[in-house]
Amino acid sequence: MAPPVTLDTINPKVLKCEYAVRGEIVTLAQRIQQELQSNPGSHSFDEILYCNIGNPQSLGQQPITFFREVLALCDHPAILDRSETQDLFSADAVERARQILDQIPGRATGAYSHSQGIKGLRDTIAAGIQARDGFPADPNDIFLTDGASPAVHMMMQLLIRSEEDGIFCPIPQYPLYSASIALHGGTLVPYCLDEETGWGLEISELKKQLEAAKSKGIAVRALVIINPGNPTGQVLAEENQRDIVEFCKTEGLVLLADEVYQENVYVPEKTFHSFKKISRSMGYGEEDLCLVSFQSVSKGYYGECGKRGGYMEVTGFNADIREQIYKMASVNLCSNISGQILASLVMSPPKVGDKSYKSYCAEKEGILASLARRAKALENAINNLEGVSCNKAEGAMYLFPRIYLPQKAIQAAEDANIAPDAFYCRRLLNATGIVVVPGSGFGQVTGTWHFRCTILPQEDKIPAVISRLTDFHKGFMDEFRD
C-alpha cells in the first residue's frame, strides 16, 4: 500500500509557500553550528552569527527589567504578599502586577480569556494608542494575538476567497506576507519600492500595478504596508502616508498596516506616525477606511520574541464582519496571557514618578541608542564595499544592501543552480559564519541582487562582523571580478 501522505497528495498551497527567513541558509547554518560544537576548529570561525532574523535577545539583548518583574509576579501571584518580594521586586512592578490581576476575572492568569484578550488589558492598550496618536481608540477594536503573525493570517483568511483575490505587497516584503497569501490561496500583487529614493513608495506605481492586476482579472482587496520597513528599514514620510490613505479610500482597499517597528526609529529627521493617526488627522473615520494596525512585543526596544504577544487594532469594518473576525479568534480560544500582559506593558510602560521610571528609561534608551550606532556602523561599512550600495536604516532592524554582482559570479551561481544572491550568502556563511538572507527571499526588482542583514549583533561583535564581511567580500570580488 502506498504511503497515505506524499508531496503529490498534500495541499499544494503548503508546497507553494516559502519562508526565506528560516529557509535553506538557516538550515545550513544550524548544521555548521553542530559541526563547530562536535568538532571545534572544523571551520575558520568559531561561532555562527545569526543576522538573518529580528531576534534581539538571541544575540544577547537583555529584557527590560520592569516588564519581566511584572510577568514573573503574574505567573506566581502567591508571592505578592510575602515580605521577601518587596526586596526582590521593584515597588511599582508589584503594584502593576496587582492592578493587572485585578483586571483578570478571578485573578486567573491560567484561564482562557475573552477571545479578543482580557478586557482590562485592552483598555490599557487602547489608552496607550490614544496617548500615542492623540485620537481615541476603542478596546473593542483590539484583538490580542500570539505575536503579529497569527493576526496577519487571520486577515488573509478573512479576505482571500481564491487566487482571483489579490493582496498588494511591497517588493521587497517580509516573507510572512507572501507565505500567508500562498497558504490561503490568494495572489500577491506586487508594488515596487524605489531603491533610488530610499525605498520610497510612489502612488503612480500603485496605480500602475492595480491596473495590471485588474487586467488579469484579479480583484485587489487589501494593501500591505510595512512602516518602518522590513527588510528595507525606511520610515515613511507623513505626506506619503496621507497619499496611501487617500489611495486606499478611493480604491476601496483594506489597509493592512504592519507597524511592529513603531519604536525602532534611529534618525532624528524621521518620526513614526501610525496610519490610524494619519487617517484620523485627515478627517477620515470609521466609515471611510477599513484599517488594521499590527503591533508585536517582539520588536521595539523590548524585543520579546519568545513571549509571542501582539495585537491588531481593527477599525472601519461593519459589525457583521467584526463578528466573523471574532468567530475566527474564538476558534483558537485566546492568545497566551503572558503575551497579553506584556502587550499591555509595552503600550503602557513606567511613567515619570514611578519607582522604575529612571532605570526603565536607561535600559530603553541604552538599547535604542546602541541599535542606532550599530545601524550606522554597518551601513558605513557596507557602503565601503566594492560594488555595494546601501540605503540608511532609518528604522526597523535591518539593512538591505544592493550588491552589483560580477557576471562571473552570476554565472557560477547559475552553474550551481541557485540564485546569485543566495550564492553570495552561502559563500559568506561558509567563509565567516555570518548568516544573512538573500534578497530573493523578499522579492526585488528583476536583475538586482540584495541581502538582508540585521543590525542586532551586540556592539562588541560589530567590529568582527565588519572585518569578516569586508575580508570575505574582497576575496569574493577578487575571485569573480570580470
Place this chain on the structure above:
Amino acid sequence: MAPPVTLDTINPKVLKCEYAVRGEIVTLAQRIQQELQSNPGSHSFDEILYCNIGNPQSLGQQPITFFREVLALCDHPAILDRSETQDLFSADAVERARQILDQIPGRATGAYSHSQGIKGLRDTIAAGIQARDGFPADPNDIFLTDGASPAVHMMMQLLIRSEEDGIFCPIPQYPLYSASIALHGGTLVPYCLDEETGWGLEISELKKQLEAAKSKGIAVRALVIINPGNPTGQVLAEENQRDIVEFCKTEGLVLLADEVYQENVYVPEKTFHSFKKISRSMGYGEEDLCLVSFQSVSKGYYGECGKRGGYMEVTGFNADIREQIYKMASVNLCSNISGQILASLVMSPPKVGDKSYKSYCAEKEGILASLARRAKALENAINNLEGVSCNKAEGAMYLFPRIYLPQKAIQAAEDANIAPDAFYCRRLLNATGIVVVPGSGFGQVTGTWHFRCTILPQEDKIPAVISRLTDFHKGFMDEFRD
C-alpha cells in the same frame, strides 16, 4: 462607494465555520453578566456559572505551585542568585529553572526558539512520553505549539486540498474539528459514537461511513479520535484502540489522536493508553502508520488554559512531508516559550525525592479526586431528572446527557426558530445563570438532543448547580409536558 468588505465578499469558508463552545449562548451569558454587574438583582440568580468550556482556573481551580514557580523564575532569571529567592521558592523549582535556562541558547527566554520548540525541552518531553508508553520517543518528532488548536489547524491545512478531501470525525465531536475542517475547505465525514454502549466506537460504523464517503467521491485522508472523549467523556478500551489502529493502517488513514485529556481518568476500571503505545505494542512502527498525537497544558489536573502550551508528536510521515510540516511551523516562527516550558513540566513533573514532590502530589491528587467526585455527583443528579439519561464521565471534563424533550418543547423551539436543545439551554441560562452548550454544536444523531456540561464548578458550588438545574428542569417539564 460600497464598503470594501461585506459578508458577500469575504471568504465563504469563514462564514461556514461555527464554534459553539463560544457561540450565541456564551454571548448571551456575557450580556446577562454585565446586567448583573450594573444592576444587581436584575435576575433571579447572582452569578453566571460557566459550564460551557473546559477552563478550570476560571472557576477557581488553583495552579500547581511547582509549575508556576518555575515559570516565574524563567521569566525573571535575574533573581535566581538572590538569597530571598531561596526563601520564596522551593529548592527544586530553582534547580529546575536553572536546568531549563541552561537548555536555552544564551538562556534567552525572550528569543524566538527553533520552530519546533527548544531542543532541550523536546528532549524532556520525549523522555516523558517514553516513560508513559514504554516505547521510545524522538525529540525531532515533537512540535511545540500554542495549545493543541494550532497543531490541529496545521494538520488540517496540510491534508486538505479541497472539499473532496474528507476527515473522519466522531459525532458528537469537539467543534474545533468541524471549525478547522470548514476553514480549510474540506469535508467532515462523520462516524457516530454509540450512546447505548457508553459512546462506543464500532469499526462497522467506520466501514459503513467510509463507503458512503467514497460513493460521494470523497477521499478520506485522516481519522480524528478524541480519547478520553470530548464532549462524551468515555475512555476507549484497549481492544477498541487496536481495532482503530488496524483500520487506519488498512485504509491508509492518518490517525489524528486528540489525547489532551490523558491525565483526566476518573474510574478505576479504565486506563489511558496512547495510540502510539497501542500501535507500537501491535508491532507497528514508522512505516506502518501516520500518527499524530496532540497534547495540551490546558487540560489534565494542571488546567493551564491561559498559558497556551502544547505539542504534537508526529510519527510515520516521510522526510519530505516532515519538511513541509516544519516549514508551516516556521512561518509562525515558534510557540510561546512559557508554554513550551510548561509543556516540558507537565511531561516531567517532580519525582520521588524532589523537595516539592509531596506537595505536588497532594495538589494533583486533590484536584483529580475532586473532579471525580464532581463528575459523579453531577452524573447522578442529571440521571435523576425526568426524561434525561447520562453516560458516565469516565474521563475528560464533561457530561453529555441526552434530554428526551417533550413534543411541545420541540414545537416551541421551532416557533422560536432555534434548535430544541438550544431552546432548552437558553431557558436554563435565563432561569439559573448556568451556561451549557447545546448538543447541536457538537453534532448528534438526528432527532436526539443533548447538552454538554463541564464538571468544573468548584465543589462548594456543585450543590447549587444541582438544585438550580433540578428545579429548572422540573419547571421546564411541567411547562411543556405532553
